[in-house]
Amino acid sequence: MNSPDTVVVAPAVWELVSGTDATGVPVFSVLVKRSYRIIEQMELCRCDETPPLRKIDEYYDGGDPMTAAIRYESDLVAWKSATDVVVVGKAYAPDGVSCTEMEVLVETGPVRKQLRIIGNRRCSHRMMLDPQISEPEPFYEMELRYELAYGGKDLISDPEQPFYYPRNQLGRGIAVKNKPETIDELPMPNIEDPDDLLTPDRIILNKPENWVDQPLPQGVGWYQKTWYPRSVFVGSVPGFMPIDTVTAEEEMGLVPRDHLKLARQFRLPAFDVRFNNGASPGLAVEGLGGGDMLRIVNMSPGGMLKFSLPREEPAVAIDIGFGQTVPRPSLHTVCVRTEDYEVDLIWRFAVPYPGHFWLPEMNRLQVEVE
Numbered sequence: 001m002n003s004p005d006t007v008v009v010a011p012a013v014w015e016l017v018s019g020t021d022a023t024g025v026p027v028f029s030v031l032v033k034r035s036y037r038i039i040e041q042m043e044l045c046r047c048d049e050t051p052p053l054r055k056i057d058e059y060y061d062g063g064d065p066m067t068a069a070i071r072y073e074s075d076l077v078a079w080k081s082a083t084d085v086v087v088v089g090k091a092y093a094p095d096g097v098s099c100t101e102m103e104v105l106v107e108t109g110p111v112r113k114q115l116r117i118i119g120n121r122r123c124s125h126r127m128m129l130d131p132q133i134s135e136p137e138p139f140y141e142m143e144l145r146y147e148l149a150y151g152g153k154d155l156i157s158d159p160e161q162p163f164y165y166p167r168n169q170l171g172r173g174i175a176v177k178n179k180p181e182t183i184d185e186l187p188m189p190n191i192e193d194p195d196d197l198l199t200p201d202r203i204i205l206n207k208p209e210n211w212v213d214q215p216l217p218q219g220v221g222w223y224q225k226t227w228y229p230r231s232v233f234v235g236s237v238p239g240f241m242p243i244d245t246v247t248a249e250e251e252m253g254l255v256p257r258d259h260l261k262l263a264r265q266f267r268l269p270a271f272d273v274r275f276n277n278g279a280s281p282g283l284a285v286e287g288l289g290g291g292d293m294l295r296i297v298n299m300s301p302g303g304m305l306k307f308s309l310p311r312e313e314p315a316v317a318i319d320i321g322f323g324q325t326v327p328r329p330s331l332h333t334v335c336v337r338t339e340d341y342e343v344d345l346i347w348r349f350a351v352p353y354p355g356h357f358w359l360p361e362m363n364r365l366q367v368e369v370e
Contacts, residue, residue: 012314012369013050018353019078022273027350029078030367031332032314038341042306047342060145069146069170070222070278075333075346077276083288083331084279087220089299089338091117091142096301100136103194104144105297106220111285115218116194117142117298123175123203125183130200131175133188144299146170146224148190149217150198156182163208166228166238168217173198176205191218208240212247219280229255233275237263254281289331299338309334309345314369316349321364325351 013033021027033053036044053075059068071088087106093099100119105112119136126132142148151171155162157179165174172187189198196215205211223230228238229249241247241260249255262268277284290311297304313329327349335344353362 013052014314014316014367014369015053015076016365016367017076017078020273021079021350021352022081025352026355027078027352028318028320028365029348029350030316030318030327030369031075031346031348032316032329032369033075033344033346034314036310036343036345038305038307038343044307044310044343046310051344053346060147065224065226067170070224071145072335073222073278077332079273079348079350080276080284080330080332081274082277082284082286084277084333084335085111085283085285085288085294086222086279086333087144087296087299087336087338088222089144089336091115091144091298092301092303093140094298094303096140098138098140100138102298104220104299105295106283106299107295107297109285109288109292111283113220113280113282114194115144115220116192116197117144118188118190118192120190121188123183123186123188125178125180131178131183131186131203133200142190144191144220146217146219146221148172149219150174150189150192150215151217154182161208163205163211163240165211165214165217166231166240167211167214168224168227170224171217173203174205175203176208178204178206189215189217193218209242209245211238211240212245216248216281220283221280222278223280225275225278229281230275230278232256232259232263232268233272235263235268235270237268249281252281288334294334294336296336296338300341305336305338305341307343314347314349316370317366317368318349318351319364319366320351320353321362324366327351 035047035050039045058072060071091104102117105114119139121134121136123131147170149171150173151165151168152174153164154176157177173189175182232255292309295306317326329347332348333346
């Protein structure tokens with residue numbers, strides 16, 4: 001048993017990976033992970049143990065990308081251009097009293113993301129009229145996962161041309177045609193943008209290309225690699241997009257200007273390092289670091305989690321044969337697991353190397369982590 005004065009320090013959890021930086025320069029990156037517990041005073045206390053870095057993506061319910069949303073993304077990427085702020089958990093009705101609507105909030109630095117959480121609702125078809133949406137059912141808690149956000153697929157309106165919402169193929173609320181078999185019992189999204197709600201007059205797309213005008217799916221967890229706008233950074237843009245389309249994501253600065261024209265001209269890069277950022281749109285934060293405050297509202301039974309990121313950082317020294325280098329840390333990921341009251345932090349320590357052609361000549365690789 002440890003004496004009262006003993007300080008237990010978890011052993012370093014780290015991995016070495018290779019990749020490229022934001023300019024395409026090859027790098028070796030040491031990724032160091034530390035886990036912290038959120039204690040009653042709303043401070044972070046270093047955990048006795050830190051789980052390993054995640055080597056593969058993990059999906060809800062043991063599923064796969066075609067049937068389930070991602071719960072935890074792999075940690076093993078060599079470079080991120082910004083810090084992913086990810087919150088995995090549930091919405092809790094304020095004061096433990098059931099409600100039909102509520103809001104959750106994730107806020108850090110200049111970034112503020114607010115979501116409207118709504119009880120289960122369904123549609124009813126009305127001939128020649130907009131669908132009718134039922135009143136929301138009361139709830140105490142709601143998992144925040146993209147299956148409950150706006151999106152999904154419509155395989156009924158045109159069986160020869162099934163439609164998958166490019167921003168979220170797993171969600172709910174999508175309908176192309178106003179048909180009874182498409183609309184009746186269609187579930188509505190539980191997670192929405194309070195400033196851009198899905199109203200009855202917006203449910204029917206009429207034409208697949210109208211998807212660009214629909215609400216953006218909302219969440220605070222990981223965002224699938226194959227969904228727009230993230231897919232743009234591996235040179236892929238969705239179909240059903242006229243050449244002059246300007247999406248909300250383009251206006252928000254989440255994708256390059258004229259990215260559709262660039263793709264049609266084969267000028268969109270096959271890979272952009274921004275692809276490595278997997279936080280929900282709007283939660284990849286530049287310049288985040290020790291001392292910055294994170295506030296999460298209505299994602300715990302107590303109502304609020306509020307804490308500062310630790311100022312302490314790991315120290316890493318790397319020698320790849322050119323002498324020892326002590327890189328500066330860069331915070332890759334802040335993953336808050338609200339159900340566990342824990343926070344996982346991952347830092348990157350990177351050194352450049354000449355390139356793949358040089359690797360056979362490499363005669364030294366030494367890493368020291370504190």
